[in-house]
Structure formats: structure tokens, C-alpha cells
Amino acid sequence: MKLSQDDIRARFKARGLKVTPQRAAIYRALAETTSHPTADALYRAVRRRYPMISPNTVYYTLGALRDAGLIHEVNYWHDGARFDANMQPHHHLVCLGCRTIHDVMDAGLSRLQAPAGFRREFQITGHRVEFHGYCEACRETGPRRTARVTTRRSAPAARA
């Protein structure tokens, strides 16, 4: 989506974000692609126009935009591959507070289909449903967020 400088300015203001050239460039780059880039890819992209920009700024900014509700972090599970020996079809519920992952067995969810258009264009092999929410213990604490993007360091050690 093409955005004017004023569009961006207005969106930032509406969320109480300071407007800086770097920040606008990062948001613009993300808004104009549908490729779901990583933070690093955005860093590289924006650096073409702002060679001085630092990784720090990109990571910090993405965290700020996310917390402001201007962008989505598509996958919270980027803290490393996660494994599961349960081979029955099932889905997951992730607590956004403590990041615990619960198994959801539900036959109905396993019968979902992608829209017809995609079924023609793609060979669909499966799907997965991920519910998000808060467990009882985390209900009051709200989302676990830092100013930065990732949660790797603060994720609880999985008990295996």
C-alpha cells in the first residue's frame, strides 16, 4: 500500500509515536510489501536509503510500532524451533503471558479448508490453528512485551 508522508505522520501521531525519518522509512517499507519480512530484512531494505541506520533502531522501532498496534508480529514463536512428539492431528493454544503452549484436540478444526482460489493454485498439505490468550495465572498481567522485538531471552525455559 502506498502511503504519503502525511498518512504516516497522522498514523504515528494518532498512536502517540514520535515521527522520525528512520521510523517512517521502516513503516513505509513494511506497509509497501506483502512479503512478511524479518527485522533483519527490513534493516537491510531501509539501509539502502539510510545507510547510517543501526540495527538497534530497526529492532527498537518495530517493537514500538507493534506495541502501538500499527503492525503485527506474525510469528511469536521465533525463539527457536519447537518440537512435539504428539503425531495426532491437533492444534495449539498459546498463552501470551507465559508462552506456554497447550495442545487442542478438535476434529472440527482439522477439517478446515483453504479458500477455493488457493486450493487451485497451491498444493495444500495441511494447516494449523493457533489460539492466543491468557491462562488464569497470566490474565491480569497482560501481554509480555519489551520495547524490543524478540522475547527469546525472557521466554521461560521449556521443561522437557
Place this chain on the structure above:
Amino acid sequence: MKLSQDDIRARFKARGLKVTPQRAAIYRALAETTSHPTADALYRAVRRRYPMISPNTVYYTLGALRDAGLIHEVNYWHDGARFDANMQPHHHLVCLGCRTIHDVMDAGLSRLQAPAGFRREFQITGHRVEFHGYCEACRETGPRRTARVTTRRSAPAARA
């Protein structure tokens, strides 16, 4: 799930995997938890019983178990946080070949509900559906796999 040494042996054999103590320990640790641990968490867990085990072995073994179909890699998207400026409710289709992510707008998918039991126990804030498959270009090549676990290095640079 509790597994006897023989169970494990049988499962490995059935898939043509060599049986080694380390390998069995890794699989056992994963089968006995529902916590969806990371590779690193499993490394730490198994190391308690096999202090000599190397990270290499754990990563290598997880890749082998996954390729053999004995375990699932729950989240392929562990190659870093990915972002999206599209704030309308939507879902995703991931090509398992080239890792491209496509947006799927479908109102029906957005109305899914978690099973009642979970709705009581959790405060559900949303959900996400992720379809997996192969785009036309990748249809013949099959899954992109290495012996190892991650795909970080080989993921295509997102165009932003």
C-alpha cells in the same frame, strides 16, 4: 507418554533409524513432555543424564527424527520475527518450498472458536490459521529439508 526402551527401539527401527542411547534419550525426553521444548531446552534436559552429549548431536538428531516422521517441528517460522502492516483480520498460507507467506482473507476462518473447555479456562484473544503447501514453482521440489533443524540460513531473503 511413558515409553519403554523397547517401544523406542521399535519405532526407530520401523523408520530405519539407528538406535543409540543419546538418540533414545532425546526422543524420550520429547515424548514425555507436552511443553513443546526448543532444541536448546532438550539439549539441556538430556545433558542432565548424558553430560557428554554435544549440541550437535541434539540438533542433528531432531532433524533426523523430524525427517523420519517421528516428531513434528511445531513452528517453521523460527527464523526470526516476521512483521506485517496489514491490520485487517487475515490468515496465512506458507509455501513449504520457498517459505513465501501469502495472505488469506476469509471471514469464515476468522469466526473460529476454541473448544468450550478452553474458552472457560483461558481468556482467548484471537487465533490464527496457517495453511501449508507448495506453490506451483515448488510443487515438484518437495519439502526443503536439511539434516539439521533450522532453515535460517537457507530461507530466502524477504523482499521489503
Place this chain on the structure above:
DNA sequence: GTCATTGCAAAGGATTTGCAGTTCC
């Protein structure tokens, strides 16, 4: 005996931190 598997050591690379200087409001 052969080949997959393992351990060790070291490299790689994305992400994070501290901090000082700068910019926006």
C-alpha cells in the same frame, strides 16, 4: 567393514545491551 552418528572446537550470525549524543514535541 561401512556408513551414519557422535563429540569437540570453533565459526557464524541475528539480536540485544549500554551508553552517549541527538531529535522531536
Place this chain on the structure above:
DNA sequence: GGAACTGCAAATCCTTTGCAATGAC
């Protein structure tokens, strides 16, 4: 003026690689 933001440099830590030794079949 003050708080938020930025850049720089360095550290961190998970993950990967090369290679030689080992062990399963």
C-alpha cells in the same frame, strides 16, 4: 527541557560447520 529516539560498539547466545573418532548394523 525532557523524554524518546538514534547510532555505535561490543557482547550474547543459539545454531551450524568441519573433522576425526566411534559405534550400530
